[in-house]
Amino acid sequence: MTKERKWLAVPYxxxxxxxxxxxxxxxxxxSFRGLDGSFTLVNIQxxxxxxxxxxxxxxxxxxxxxITVLTLLISYPAAYFLAQTRHKQxxxxxxxxxxxxxxxxxxxxFIGILSQTGFVNQGLNFIGIGAQQLLFTPLSFLIVATYxxxxxxxxxxxxxxxxxxxxxxxxxxxxxxxxxQTFASVIxxxxxxxxRSGIQAVFIPSLSLFMLTRLIAGNRxxxxxxxxxxxxxxxxxxxxxSTMGIVLVLIMFGVMFLTRRRRKGVTVR
Amino acid sequence: xxxKQKWATVYLVLVFIxxxxxxxxxxxxxxxxxxxxxxxxxxxxxxxxxxxxDARLLIIALDTVRIALLSALIATVIGTAGAIGxxxxxxxxxxxxxxxxxxxxxxxxxxxxxxxxLLLFTLVGxxxxxxxxxxxxxxxxxPIVVLMVLPKLEDMNANMITAARxxxxxxxxxxxxxxxxxxxxxxxxxxxxxxxxxxxxxAVTFFVTGGGFATLSVEIYSxxxxxxxxxxxxxxxxxxxxxxxxxSGYYFIQxxxxxxxxxxxxxxxxxxxxxxP
Numbered sequence: 001m002t003k004e005r006k007w008l009a010v011p012y013x014x015x016x017x018x019x020x021x022x023x024x025x026x027x028x029x030x031s032f033r034g035l036d037g038s039f040t041l042v043n044i045q046x047x048x049x050x051x052x053x054x055x056x057x058x059x060x061x062x063x064x065x066x067i068t069v070l071t072l073l074i075s076y077p078a079a080y081f082l083a084q085t086r087h088k089q090x091x092x093x094x095x096x097x098x099x100x101x102x103x104x105x106x107x108x109x110f111i112g113i114l115s116q117t118g119f120v121n122q123g124l125n126f127i128g129i130g131a132q133q134l135l136f137t138p139l140s141f142l143i144v145a146t147y148x149x150x151x152x153x154x155x156x157x158x159x160x161x162x163x164x165x166x167x168x169x170x171x172x173x174x175x176x177x178x179x180x181q182t183f184a185s186v187i188x189x190x191x192x193x194x195x196r197s198g199i200q201a202v203f204i205p206s207l208s209l210f211m212l213t214r215l216i217a218g219n220r221x222x223x224x225x226x227x228x229x230x231x232x233x234x235x236x237x238x239x240x241x242s243t244m245g246i247v248l249v250l251i252m253f254g255v256m257f258l259t260r261r262r263r264k265g266v267t268v269r
Numbered sequence: 270x271x272x273k274q275k276w277a278t279v280y281l282v283l284v285f286i287x288x289x290x291x292x293x294x295x296x297x298x299x300x301x302x303x304x305x306x307x308x309x310x311x312x313x314x315x316x317x318x319x320x321x322x323d324a325r326l327l328i329i330a331l332d333t334v335r336i337a338l339l340s341a342l343i344a345t346v347i348g349t350a351g352a353i354g355x356x357x358x359x360x361x362x363x364x365x366x367x368x369x370x371x372x373x374x375x376x377x378x379x380x381x382x383x384x385x386x387l388l389l390f391t392l393v394g395x396x397x398x399x400x401x402x403x404x405x406x407x408x409x410x411x412p413i414v415v416l417m418v419l420p421k422l423e424d425m426n427a428n429m430i431t432a433a434r435x436x437x438x439x440x441x442x443x444x445x446x447x448x449x450x451x452x453x454x455x456x457x458x459x460x461x462x463x464x465x466x467x468x469x470x471x472a473v474t475f476f477v478t479g480g481g482f483a484t485l486s487v488e489i490y491s492x493x494x495x496x497x498x499x500x501x502x503x504x505x506x507x508x509x510x511x512x513x514x515x516x517s518g519y520y521f522i523q524x525x526x527x528x529x530x531x532x533x534x535x536x537x538x539x540x541x542x543x544x545x546p
Contacts, residue, residue, distance in 0.1 A: 008444075009354025011347045012411070016370050019408035023385030024373070030388055078284045081277035089527075091281075093520055098288045100512035104471055104486055105505045108493040109291035112298065112306025119294065119307075150288065200376070208378035211471060215493055225380040225472075232384050232476065242388070245381050256376065 027249075030242035043243040053227075057247065060223040063142065064206035068153075070146045071202050072195065075153035079194075080187075082154075083161040092158055096151040103148060107215050110144045111135065114216075136218030144216050145209055152205075153198040160194025161187065196259040204252050224248050292509060299502035306497050316503040323500065326488065332399070333468065333484040340406035341463035347407070348414025348463075349456055353448065355415070356422040371412045382409055383476030390477060397479025405477045406467045413466060414459035421455030422448075454526050461519060 034040040047053050082088055082095070098106065113119045114134040121131040134140050164187060172182040208225030219226075224244055231241030294306075302311035320326065351371075358364045374382060386405050395401055425448070433447045449456075471486035478487055485508075492498055 006354070008350045012351025012354055012415075015347060015351070015408065015411055016367070019386070019389075019411075020370050020373050023382075023389050026388040026392060027381070027385045074284065074287075077280055081281050084274075084277065085281070089523075090520075093516060095281075095285060095288060097512065097516050098292060100465065100469070100516055101292055101505075102469060102471075102486060102489065102508055104489045104493060105295060105501070105508065106291050108489065108501060109295045109505075111493065111497060113291060113294055115307065117307040122307075147287070147291065150284075204376065204378055208380040208472070210380060211475075211490060215490070225378065228380050228384055229476075232387060238388070241384060245384050248378060248381060252376065252378065252381075 024249075027242050027245050030238055031246050033239045033242075035237060035239065040239075043239045046240070047243050047247070053244075056222050056227060057224060059221070060207055060225075061251070063138075063145070063221060063223065064203050066142060067145045067149055067206045068199055068203045070142070071149045071153040072157075072198065074146070074150055075157055075198070076195070079154050079158035079161055079191075082158055088158075088162070092155070096155055099151045104211060104215075106148060107144055107212055110140065110147075110216055114140050114143070135216065136220060138217060138221050141212055141217035141221045144212055145206060148209075148212075149202045149206060152201040156197040156201060157191060157194040160191045160197075164190045193261065196261070200255060200259050203255050207248060207251065224251075292505070295502050295505040296509065299499055299506050301499060301502075304499055306499075306502070316499040317506075320500050320503045320507075326500075326504070329483050329488050330485055332482070333486075336399075336403055336406055336484060337464050337467035340403055340410055340467045341460050344407045344410035344463045345414050345456060345460045348411045348459060349418050349452070351411065352415045352418035352422060352452075352455075353444075355419060371415050373412075374409050375412045375416075379470070379472035380476075383473040386473065387476045397477060398482045401477045401479070402474055402482060402484065405473050406470065409470070409473060410463035410466050413462045414456075417459035417462060418452055418455040421452040425451045454522065458519075458522050458526070461515075461522065465515060 031043055032039055032041065034042055078095070082091060085091055115121070116131060116133070116135075118134075120134060125131055168186055168190070169182060172186045177185070207223055208228070209223060210225040210229040213219060213221045213223055213226045224247065228241050228244050228248065231237045231244065298306045298309065299316055300312050300314070301309050302313040302315070303309070355364060355367050355371075358367060383405075386401075386408070389395075390397060390401050390404075395404075429447050429451070430443055433443050438446070469486070470484075471490065474484050475487055475490070478484070483491075485504075489501060489504070492501055
């Protein structure tokens with residue numbers, strides 16, 4: 001009986017070894033290899049002594065931070081209001097439907113919207129500010145990245161708020177808390193688990209959005225993802241690319257650790 | 270109170286407009302005679318007929334669907350078997366290790382997945398093209414299938430298996446007449462998720478595709494880099510319609526599941542990953 005079960009899961013275990021463990025190992029090994037294929041520490045040394053690479057990493061980190069804050073500011077109220085509407089599951093789906101649209105098409109749309117004579121600049125002209133250079137600036141990267149990531153913050157925050165037991169809110173009101181106080185000391189703390197998973201879902205991808213930097217920011221913004229793609233597919237310096245990949249993986253683990261689930265008892269069942 | 274509700278509605282409508290503007294912008298200009306995405310000069314369907322005659326793009330679209338259907342199918346089979354394997358792993362520790370390994374690909378940035386798969390394919394000398402893309406898509410779809418199927422297994426009434434065995438069912442019979450029927454909604458949801466993962470993927474495909482083979486995402490990327498072409502807009506209209514029907518399908522499956530048990534008891538990270546393109 002159990003023997004047959006074991007056979008059933010063999011392809012799955014094979015997958016774990018071949019496509020999870022081995023690739024991570026390869027990335028690690030490759031980061032210790034120079035351009036000539038020999039074993040070396042030169043990539044790591046270059047990375048940590050190069051001003052260019054370090055500022056690039058910091059910049060990428062900073063942009064990801066900004067994007068995360070912006071998405072949170074937009075998504076939190078939306079999730080909060082959404083949780084109070086009737087047919088909320090349906091409206092939630094309507095709000096996250098754009099995520100099913102190909103990410104490149106959405107990015108491409110902004111080439112039109114933000115262009116010199118585009119939608120936004122027509123508006124700016126109309127109110128008398130005048131057309132601005134928007135496309136190929138860091139600002140355009142922020143706008144488009146925030147646009148793309150909003151649903152990924154909205155969804156977990158909504159789920160967390162939606163899971164809050166209604167009787168907790170009633171109890172708080174019965175005990176004399178005002179609307180604001182109820183929000184600040186009951187709803188907000190209970191929704192933090194959703195905020196944490198939202199940060200995970202937004203911050204980590206924001207470090208690696210290389211297609212946005214290419215299409216929208218005109219290479220004015222270099223994220224870690226852009227640099228990795230550049231090293232792997234353009235300059236063919238796989239060692240350096242892997243070193244940055246490892247840095248990205250380490251940052252990922254750091255973010256996951258900081259946003260890990262706290263005590264189980266906090267979540268209301 | 271009434272006043273507050275009004276502001277809530279206004280805010281939600283605003284977010285709605287914000288999220289849909291780029292999509293409707295694309296669709297609107299797909300009918301533009303002028304061929305730009307700024308000045309609308311007149312209505313035309315030329316860009317749609319150009320799209321219909323673009324043989325290269327049609328082949329790419331078919332390839333994309335082929336990859337998505339196939340990779341989702343294979344990932345669903347392997348993932349379902351894997352979930353059953355995890356379910357029957359008795360030691361808690363081993364189960365946790367398996368689950369952590371399972372989730373690595375779900376949380377990794379796609380650049381990392383793409384780069385490390387490229388390293389893997391190069392190391393074993395695998396030719397980049399259709400099959401490398403297919404393998405990569407199977408690989409990153411398996412964990413989501415596992416996460417969709419596993420809760421269904423845990424919901425399953427274990428007594429039914431004991432009963433089936435007592436009544437003399439063979440292991441295969443237990444699998445096909447007890448286990449599989451009770452986890453079918455999870456398997457369907459897993460297939461659907463795997464399919465959308467595959468259709469939407471750009472970064473991983475971009476790394477492992479080599480020169481000769483392209484999916485829609487890769488093709489859109491290279492065309493968009495060359496500037497505005499309203500054929501892409503026409504394509505977006507069609508893809509938007511596909512997305513709407515896919516989401517309706519998802520909504521339907523979700524509603525069915527909700528009737529059995531509230532979906533919110535899933536891990537929230539599962540849920541949010543479920544819509545990550």
